[in-house]
Amino acid sequence: MSHFHIKTPFGLRPVSEFSYGGEVRPPLAPDAPDEEAIAHLWLRANVAGVQKERWFHSSGTRRWYTIVRDTRTNLVLAQPGEEYTEGAA
Amino acid sequence: MSIEFEGREVAIQPGDSLAAALYRDGVRVFSRSFKYHRPRGLYCLSGDCPNCLVTVDGEVNVRACMCAAKDGQKVSRQNAWPSVDRDALNVIDKFHPLMPVGFYYKAGIKPKFAWPMAEGVIRRVAGLGFSDKSDAPRDIDRINRHPDVLVIGAGVAGLSAALAAAATGKRVMVIDEGSTPGLRVAAGPTKDAIDGLAAQVAANAGIELNTGTSAVGIYEGPMVLAITAEQTLHIHPTNIVIASGGMEMHRIFPNNDLPGIFMARGAARLAGAHGIKPGETAVVWAETQEAVEHAKTLAAAGMTIAAVVTGPGVDATGVGNRQISGEIVEAKGRKKLSGVVVRSTGGSTEEISCDILACGAEIQQNMHLPRLAYDLPCVLAGDAALPGTTLAEAEQQGKDAGAAAAAGLPLYVNPPASKPRQCGTAGYVCLCEDVSVKEVEQAIDEGFESAELLKRYTTVTMGPCQGRLCADQLRAIAERKTPSEAARVSAPTTLRPPVRPIRIEQAAAGARHHIERHTPLHQKHLEMGASTLWAGPWKRIFSYGDMQAEYEAVRHRVGVIDVGTLGKFLLAGPDVVEFLERIYPMRVADLEPGKLRYGLMLEEGGVIIDDGTVCALEGGAFYCTVTTSGAERLESWMLDWREAWGLDVFVVNQTASLAAVNVAGPHARDLLEKLCDDPIDKESFPYLRHRRITVNGVSCLAIRLGFVGELAYELHFPAAHAVEMWDAILEAGKEWDIKPFGLDAQRLLRLEKGHIIISQDTDFETTPWKVSMDWAVKLDKPDFVGKAALVRSQRRTPRETLVPWQMEPGMATPAEGSIVTVGGNLNGRVTSSKMSYVLGHPVGLAWVTTEHAKAGGTISIGGAPATIGDHAFYDPEGVKLRA
Numbered sequence: 001m002s003h004f005h006i007k008t009p010f011g012l013r014p015v016s017e018f019s020y021g022g023e024v025r026p027p028l029a030p031d032a033p034d035e036e037a038i039a040h041l042w043l044r045a046n047v048a049g050v051q052k053e054r055w056f057h058s059s060g061t062r063r064w065y066t067i068v069r070d071t072r073t074n075l076v077l078a079q080p081g082e083e084y085t086e087g088a089a
Numbered sequence: 090m091s092i093e094f095e096g097r098e099v100a101i102q103p104g105d106s107l108a109a110a111l112y113r114d115g116v117r118v119f120s121r122s123f124k125y126h127r128p129r130g131l132y133c134l135s136g137d138c139p140n141c142l143v144t145v146d147g148e149v150n151v152r153a154c155m156c157a158a159k160d161g162q163k164v165s166r167q168n169a170w171p172s173v174d175r176d177a178l179n180v181i182d183k184f185h186p187l188m189p190v191g192f193y194y195k196a197g198i199k200p201k202f203a204w205p206m207a208e209g210v211i212r213r214v215a216g217l218g219f220s221d222k223s224d225a226p227r228d229i230d231r232i233n234r235h236p237d238v239l240v241i242g243a244g245v246a247g248l249s250a251a252l253a254a255a256a257t258g259k260r261v262m263v264i265d266e267g268s269t270p271g272l273r274v275a276a277g278p279t280k281d282a283i284d285g286l287a288a289q290v291a292a293n294a295g296i297e298l299n300t301g302t303s304a305v306g307i308y309e310g311p312m313v314l315a316i317t318a319e320q321t322l323h324i325h326p327t328n329i330v331i332a333s334g335g336m337e338m339h340r341i342f343p344n345n346d347l348p349g350i351f352m353a354r355g356a357a358r359l360a361g362a363h364g365i366k367p368g369e370t371a372v373v374w375a376e377t378q379e380a381v382e383h384a385k386t387l388a389a390a391g392m393t394i395a396a397v398v399t400g401p402g403v404d405a406t407g408v409g410n411r412q413i414s415g416e417i418v419e420a421k422g423r424k425k426l427s428g429v430v431v432r433s434t435g436g437s438t439e440e441i442s443c444d445i446l447a448c449g450a451e452i453q454q455n456m457h458l459p460r461l462a463y464d465l466p467c468v469l470a471g472d473a474a475l476p477g478t479t480l481a482e483a484e485q486q487g488k489d490a491g492a493a494a495a496a497g498l499p500l501y502v503n504p505p506a507s508k509p510r511q512c513g514t515a516g517y518v519c520l521c522e523d524v525s526v527k528e529v530e531q532a533i534d535e536g537f538e539s540a541e542l543l544k545r546y547t548t549v550t551m552g553p554c555q556g557r558l559c560a561d562q563l564r565a566i567a568e569r570k571t572p573s574e575a576a577r578v579s580a581p582t583t584l585r586p587p588v589r590p591i592r593i594e595q596a597a598a599g600a601r602h603h604i605e606r607h608t609p610l611h612q613k614h615l616e617m618g619a620s621t622l623w624a625g626p627w628k629r630i631f632s633y634g635d636m637q638a639e640y641e642a643v644r645h646r647v648g649v650i651d652v653g654t655l656g657k658f659l660l661a662g663p664d665v666v667e668f669l670e671r672i673y674p675m676r677v678a679d680l681e682p683g684k685l686r687y688g689l690m691l692e693e694g695g696v697i698i699d700d701g702t703v704c705a706l707e708g709g710a711f712y713c714t715v716t717t718s719g720a721e722r723l724e725s726w727m728l729d730w731r732e733a734w735g736l737d738v739f740v741v742n743q744t745a746s747l748a749a750v751n752v753a754g755p756h757a758r759d760l761l762e763k764l765c766d767d768p769i770d771k772e773s774f775p776y777l778r779h780r781r782i783t784v785n786g787v788s789c790l791a792i793r794l795g796f797v798g799e800l801a802y803e804l805h806f807p808a809a810h811a812v813e814m815w816d817a818i819l820e821a822g823k824e825w826d827i828k829p830f831g832l833d834a835q836r837l838l839r840l841e842k843g844h845i846i847i848s849q850d851t852d853f854e855t856t857p858w859k860v861s862m863d864w865a866v867k868l869d870k871p872d873f874v875g876k877a878a879l880v881r882s883q884r885r886t887p888r889e890t891l892v893p894w895q896m897e898p899g900m901a902t903p904a905e906g907s908i909v910t911v912g913g914n915l916n917g918r919v920t921s922s923k924m925s926y927v928l929g930h931p932v933g934l935a936w937v938t939t940e941h942a943k944a945g946g947t948i949s950i951g952g953a954p955a956t957i958g959d960h961a962f963y964d965p966e967g968v969k970l971r972a
Contacts, residue, residue, distance in 0.1 A: 014310070019725070032877070037877055037881065054729070056728075074308075
């Protein structure tokens with residue numbers, strides 16, 4: 001059971017109120033070669049470390065939030081709107 | 090007051106735990122050990138050892154020492170045959186050599202056929218209680234709590250911490266395993282201190298004390314998982330104070346598991362807190378000064394203290410008949426303790442008769458919770474539990490911790506791993522899993538040399554005590570065998586929650602907290618005898634009892650269905666057209682107000698994820714519907730894309746605020762004309778148009794669609810009017826014998842038209858090409874979600890295609906999911922299949938390989954021939970729905 005909190009306009013809310021939206025990735029260019037398109041569709045970095053990711057507050061504000069989280073410790077290194085600077089946390 | 094213990098009555102007194110009540114009654118053997126069925130008695134009396142696990146009111150593995158005795162409880166011991174007192178299975182104890190450590194792994198190899206039989210026997214003989222499988226699992230509530238500061242442990246330090254934190258204005262929650270703070274502490278200054286602090290806490294409105302609540306895990310967040318008998322708590326504090334105290338270490342020597350051997354605190358608890366004289370003659374092994382106090386408590390209860398065996402630096406002057414500086418090296422006795430062998434510091438040994446041995450070994454801090462809290466905002470309430478700490482010091486440490494937690498200062502210190510000062514060469518390391526020193530050493534000889542490997546191979550530390558008694562001893566043995574490799578072989582093993590055994594129901598608490606959504610008409614449907622089924626979070630209506638009658642009403646007269654579960658979205662804003670052009674694969678920009686279009690929704694891979702309609706409203710806004718189960722997901726999906734594209738568009742979810750009903754059948758117009766004065770004739774309100782009309786006095790968005798293949802009006806209106814609208818429609822429809830219809834009828838009605846249902850007929854790789862919906866995709870648009878993938882997939886002929894099929898009249902309707910064969914070879918599968926009443930034969934949809942997906946071709950479904958069609962079987966020209 002992993003647990004952490006995400007900052008919303010209504011304060012820090014437990015992650016159980018959110019649904020995961022995946023890692024933030026650059027958009028796919030319409031003319032991208034096949035290999036790139038396939039990788040975009042089917043492959044994820046799945047990092048053991050710092051990751052920028054999206055969460056949808058499905059049981060709450062019904063908005064998307066982007067956070068930076070360390071997937072090894074579940075520590076949120078940058079809440080929505082905050083800048084993440086490497087090594088800061 | 091009394092409990093029923095294995096068929097007889099046992100009196101209980103106020104404040105009794107089950108363990109205390111049974112012990113007072115003369116019960117000495119509380120359990121039989123896991124493997125060898127050795128008799129085991131009370132040992133720790135603090136919930137830390139596995140010895141007193143009993144079955145209470147059908148619930149297995151309850152710690153008798155932690156369970157408050159209640160009038161009428163039914164209690165029995167477990168894991169023995171015929172009884173715990175005379176356990177025939179104890180014969181296993183004679184065959185230790187035949188059941189070496191790792192027995193399962195070794196014996197499980199050959200002969201193969203024998204293993205399942207052996208396993209059955211082992212499962213019956215080994216283990217703890219048997220749970221009652223006939224009992225339906227209870228739903229345990231999951232409660233979220235949000236205090237500022239959480240204090241774990243209501244001892245001197247914990248209560249002091251709570252008071253200090255509350256003094257700063259913080260909301261404080263205190264949890265403790267016991268039923269009352271200090272209940273299990275023998276009378277004396279510690280008890281007085283706790284009572285005094287508890288009274289202050291009770292009087293403080295800023296502190297909530299939760300007794301009978303065990304913290305079983307600490308997670309990131311921080312989030313503390315705690316359990317009570319009735320609830321699972323998810324506590325989300327800003328800061329945590331852990332003041333969970335300490336316990337005496339488990340001592341290892343031959344026969345160290347005999348009934349009559351106690352931890353000194355446990356024996357003192359019986360004597361001091363419960364007023365029970367544990368036995369006649371005691372030997373107290375006092376390795377701490379605290380244990381000397383326990384010896385006094387036992388003496389005060391009327392016991393003869395034959396000797397106090399003191400460790401280094403302990404002064405027992407005047408306590409007990411004799412004081413010997415030395416250690417206990419062996420316990421004597423067969424079914425219970427009869428004496429101990431003491432080796433004095435000088436080296437001489439002697440045997441002393443006694444029926445109670447109180448082992449006051451060195452105190453180890455309870456590090457289970459602190460070790461889980463690594464890296465989290467958590468304050469450890471010092472070493473309040475360690476020997477030599479005075480009450481005043483403990484109180485001060487608590488105050489400091491409480492103040493630090495309130496200020497949000499993490500004072501977390503990576504806890505040191507403790508090691509036992511002494512670890513014997515024979516006896517039981519692990520009481521839970523019945524593992525002796527000899528067996529651990531044998532495992533080391535076999536190559537499992539480090540604590541982590543030994544843990545997995547011998548299962549030491551993996552029993553109910555979760556390593557409280559044995560983890561450090563295991564490490565000491567590993568180090569003793571390979572001293573040169575100490576750093577590697579005796580590193581502390583990984584600790585994982587739960588740190589107390591919890592029931593599966595407690596772990597699963599909240600898992601069955603389903604969101605069950607109802608339309609405003611739900612109660613109406615139930616009153617009409619409707620049966621329901623799940624559709625996403627919704628309970629939808631399957632049928633009102635006679636599916637064929639419902640179907641016939643729609644095909645020949647008129648019917649009405651509640652479609653309020655559809656996802657309903659209002660979209661507006663400067664970029665709304667651009668947004669919809671990118672969301673949908675069909676064209677939206679040219680849609681004039683008053684018109685509507687069917688739209689697929691695709692994910693980036695070009696796979697169909699949903700379908701619905703888009704209505705262009707006056708003033709540039711759009712009203713979009715999506716499927717029942719897709720509404721939640723698609724809202725977040727649309728919002729995600731909105732942000733990705735940076736478009737200025739509002740997405741308003743009206744799913745719950747609007748009700749919707751679909752009036753369908755040849756008389757649908759006749760019916761609505763009775764309730765509506767607006768023109769709804771064929772010319773002023775044709776097929777695939779929408780209008781705002783007033784029905785029964787309520788302004789509705791009316792949409793002409795043809796999912797069921799008849800003249801139909803779908804009415805969307807404020808949910809508050811749902812019941813009156815429903816009643817008015819049913820009343821107005823009486824002259825045509827109107828019937829409300831459910832999903833079962835709707836599924837047949839649409840199947841006769843060859844309409845697909847997303848996710849019933851499609852799967853995770855269904856592109857529009859595969860379901861012949863090329864018409865719903867405009868590849869000449871600049872871009873839309875899934876376009877690139879569709880362009881790519883267009884280069885290849887799809888491997889399989891969804892086709893409508895029909896069978897000859899009189900043939901049995903195949904089951905959905907039946908396999909399709911062509912020429913005897915597996916070819917595809919049936920996704921939808923029903924008996925068509927109007928056509929008189931089975932119809933359906935199936936996946937077949939594209940080469941065989943030719944209209945007029947023959948496939949075989951479950952051995953019966955079926956013909957592939959190329960259009961709707963019912964009203965192929967769509968005359969009826971355009972009526």
